[in-house]
Amino acid sequence: MMPEIHMGVEIAGVKLKNPVMTASxxxxxxxxxxxxxxxxxLGAVVTKGVSSVPWSGNPAPRIAETYGGMLNAVGLQNxxxxxxxxxxxxxxxxxxxxxxxxxxxxxxxxYCQVVERLAEEPVDLLEINVSCPNVKEGGIAFGQDAKALxxxxxxxxxxxxxxIIMKLSPNVADIGEMARAAQAGGADAISLINTLTGMKIDxxxxxxxxxxxxxxxxxxxxxxxxxxxxxxxxxxxxxxxxGMGGIQNAEDAVEFLLAGACAVSVGTANFKNPCVTQExxxxxxxxxxxxxxxxxxxLIGAVxxxxxxx
Amino acid sequence: xxxxxxxxNCRVIEQxxxxxxxxxxxxxxxxxxxxxxxxxxxxxxxxxxxxxLPRPISVCQTKGNELRLAYRVVGAGTEEFSRLEAGQxxxxxxxxxxxxxxxxxxxxxxxxxxGGIGIPPMLEAAAQLKENVTAVLGYKDEVFLKExxxxxxPVVYAIEDEAxxxxxxxxxxxxxxxxxxxxxxxxxxxCGPVPMLRAIQVYAQGRNIPCxxxxxxxxxxxxxxxxxxxxxxxxxxxxxxxxxKRVCKDGPVFLSTEVEL
Numbered sequence: 064m065m066p067e068i069h070m071g072v073e074i075a076g077v078k079l080k081n082p083v084m085t086a087s088x089x090x091x092x093x094x095x096x097x098x099x100x101x102x103x104x105l106g107a108v109v110t111k112g113v114s115s116v117p118w119s120g121n122p123a124p125r126i127a128e129t130y131g132g133m134l135n136a137v138g139l140q141n142x143x144x145x146x147x148x149x150x151x152x153x154x155x156x157x158x159x160x161x162x163x164x165x166x167x168x169x170x171x172x173x174y175c176q177v178v179e180r181l182a183e184e185p186v187d188l189l190e191i192n193v194s195c196p197n198v199k200e201g202g203i204a205f206g207q208d209a210k211a212l213x214x215x216x217x218x219x220x221x222x223x224x225x226x227i228i229m230k231l232s233p234n235v236a237d238i239g240e241m242a243r244a245a246q247a248g249g250a251d252a253i254s255l256i257n258t259l260t261g262m263k264i265d266x267x268x269x270x271x272x273x274x275x276x277x278x279x280x281x282x283x284x285x286x287x288x289x290x291x292x293x294x295x296x297x298x299x300x301x302x303x304x305x306g307m308g309g310i311q312n313a314e315d316a317v318e319f320l321l322a323g324a325c326a327v328s329v330g331t332a333n334f335k336n337p338c339v340t341q342e343x344x345x346x347x348x349x350x351x352x353x354x355x356x357x358x359x360x361x362l363i364g365a366v367x368x369x370x371x372x373x
Numbered sequence: 374x375x376x377x378x379x380x381x382n383c384r385v386i387e388q389x390x391x392x393x394x395x396x397x398x399x400x401x402x403x404x405x406x407x408x409x410x411x412x413x414x415x416x417x418x419x420x421x422x423x424x425x426l427p428r429p430i431s432v433c434q435t436k437g438n439e440l441r442l443a444y445r446v447v448g449a450g451t452e453e454f455s456r457l458e459a460g461q462x463x464x465x466x467x468x469x470x471x472x473x474x475x476x477x478x479x480x481x482x483x484x485x486x487x488g489g490i491g492i493p494p495m496l497e498a499a500a501q502l503k504e505n506v507t508a509v510l511g512y513k514d515e516v517f518l519k520e521x522x523x524x525x526x527p528v529v530y531a532i533e534d535e536a537x538x539x540x541x542x543x544x545x546x547x548x549x550x551x552x553x554x555x556x557x558x559x560x561x562x563x564c565g566p567v568p569m570l571r572a573i574q575v576y577a578q579g580r581n582i583p584c585x586x587x588x589x590x591x592x593x594x595x596x597x598x599x600x601x602x603x604x605x606x607x608x609x610x611x612x613x614x615x616x617x618k619r620v621c622k623d624g625p626v627f628l629s630t631e632v633e634l
Contacts, residue, residue, distance in 0.1 A: 096596070117615050123602070131422070137601060337380070337596065
């Protein structure tokens with residue numbers, strides 16, 4: 064008889080049944096992928112970014128494949144917070160999983176409106192998106208300047224009823240500085256990395272592959288950058304860190320946990336395999352068994368300890 | 374326990390090159406072929422890890438549990454599929470998206486307009502309609518699938534390349550053929566490049582002919598979650614709450630009056 068494996072983790076007082084969640088923007092609000100994945104098996108569903116009013120996003124083409132990755136410039140298209148509250152939250156509440164709402168805006172007031180509208184809703188955590196590279200104003204403007212990040216974090220913390228996760232951009236010189244700014248502003252957790260700004264040119268048509276010209280690079284191509292940044296950020300602050308960037312399987316997820324993440328988000332891999340999130344939960348359990356581990360929390364940031372025992 | 378959808382691992386029955394860079398692929402499926410409607414598509418997953426995204430390919434024909442796809446090699450992903458041989462397998466998800474409203478138009482005089490690699494999805498429509506249907510096929514230079522259509526319905530075809538030798542072909546595009554042959558229609562189904570669809574949209578609206586068009590866009594998820602493949606909509610979409618529609622989920626078949634091309 065195998066000893067029971069403890070898969071639960073905690074983020075800012077919120078208990079997740081396991082550390083596997085979805086990455087914002089890749090999973091809608093769960094309705095479409097719910098036909099392929101047992102949502103009850105996931106630690107949390109992180110929704111697509113929600114703004115105060117509906118956003119149309121960028122013109123097509125919004126997608127371009129690159130070597131080991133993809134660029135997207137969707138531009139945070141979403142139906143707005145009111146429709147989201149009336150339709151998407153009730154859908155997600157049918158499942159035994161945590162609900163994390165990604166919040167986006169162009170101005171501080173935009174973010175405040177969304178956060179305040181969500182205050183009375185059955186939402187577990189808020190992820191504040193200050194790192195989308197595909198919208199011209201707001202978003203990343205807050206995420207690339209430490210002072211601006213600290214200030215918007217403080218504003219969000221003042222208004223939010225739920226604990227807040229600040230989602231950080233990798234398009235910065237010093238990720239540790241940004242993590243510390245989020246902590247100074249009162250963030251309850253941080254998540255990283257959002258996409259890396261990239262560009263693709265079609266050499267046959269001699270045009271930009273994306274109508275927006277630039278887009279966010281995701282997928283396994285960015286994973287080493289993400290692991291490094293999760294490692295650095297987790298050493299810079301005392302906050303829970305949610306790691307993401309190119310996770311395709313359970314071993315990739317373990318890599319992020321070892322680097323210091325207490326949970327992981329799976330994004331682009333959903334496109335290659337719509338069942339992948341559930342398979343990563345199962346694969347993580349298999350990994351624990353293989354190495355005779357009884358508590359997934361023993362993996363979190365454990366790479367340093369294993370270095371010392373080498 | 375809910376019944377979750379899964380990709381199917383499908384065995385290749387036959388692959389044939391039917392044009393310079395056009396291939397016909399017959400697959401043995403479990404449920405995909407028997408559930409597929411004309412105009413719907415499937416996602417094909419390659420085995421090369423450097424290419425993450427599946428490729429959307431429309432349903433060309435079905436026979437029991439056998440699914441036929443006809444596609445053009447346009448890049449490394451479709452090139453990988455073109456190397457598949459009988460007995461090998463590949464992962465397929467589907468059928469996905471909306472199809473042409475076959476039952477709604479049955480009995481009405483239906484015109485199938487296919488241009489280039491927009492021709493294959495019209496074949497299953499011809500096969501299912503059987504009567505009161507005419508196919509008008511437009512080629513750039515090289516003719517493919519024409520004989521397959523002739524098994525199901527009368528065919529008119531047009532070739533744009535002035536130099537191409539083809540008996541009975543009309544010089545020009547699909548609409549040139551429709552006008553020249555005086556083909557009448559109560560209903561139009563169309564698939565092809567955007568300039569062709571735009572012309573058909575104008576043609577159908579000017580004559581008050583109900584017209585459904587099948588659109589193409591680069592896709593990532595294929596199931597309506599990622600919003601990578603939207604097109605512009607004439608009215609605010611009830612689900613998305615903006616003037617967009619998802620080609621993969623709300624389409625790829627739309628009423629021509631619903632979308633801005």
